[in-house]
Amino acid sequence: MSKHILLSLLILFSLQFLLATAIQDSYLAELSGDYAQAITHMQKLLQDDPTEVFYSMRTAWLYYLLGSYPQALELYQQSLTRLNHLDAHLGIINCQLALGQWDQALASSQRILPTNSQNTNLLAKAAYAAFMNKAYGTAADYFGYIVAISPWDLENRGYWVNNLYLSGNLPEAKKQYRILKKYHPDSLIVTELQGALDKP
DSSP, X not given: OOHHHHHHHHHHHHHHHHHHHHHHHHHHHHHTTOHHHHHHHHHHHHHHOTTOHHHHHXXXXXXXXXXXXXXHHXXXXXXXXXXXXXXXXXXXXXXXXXXXXXXXXXXXXXXXXXGOTTOXXXXXXXXXXXXXXXXXXXXXXXXXXXXXXXXXXXXXXXXXXXXXXXXXOHHHHHHHXXXXXXXXXXOHHHHHHHHHHSXX
């Protein structure tokens, strides 16, 4: 084996070791709650390979955990331009929700729901954005879809009852309230709405 090949292999193995160490250090820092340090390790990796989608996604996630939502949003959007995937879309929606961008979060959710209509996590984000925007009828629709997929998800059934009530759909609110009360009588929604929905 020539010296040049040997030297190239040594350099390659050294780089792989350094990359593996940086990733590991980032995970360890995250585990200890030191998100800023975890980001520092990831930024070194991004400098060496700025188009690596996993590195930008992981760095975005760490910025999100740190509460630096604008930086996280920018990285999620960059990641999406390189690879169109659900995780990036969900990251963008999470940041929009954290920033109080209800219209944008709802629009982002609605854009990908046609191809992810059974994703209850995505439906819940759309429902929450609609609720915060006081579009209670829309929120009720999304919570209804979740309950249709997962009938025994009593927490989301409670949100459904609440949004049905807030949207003025009292017949359906009472119907779903009776189911919720039967299976989860100590639900906060049951307690809060019993005066209004226990009436015939």
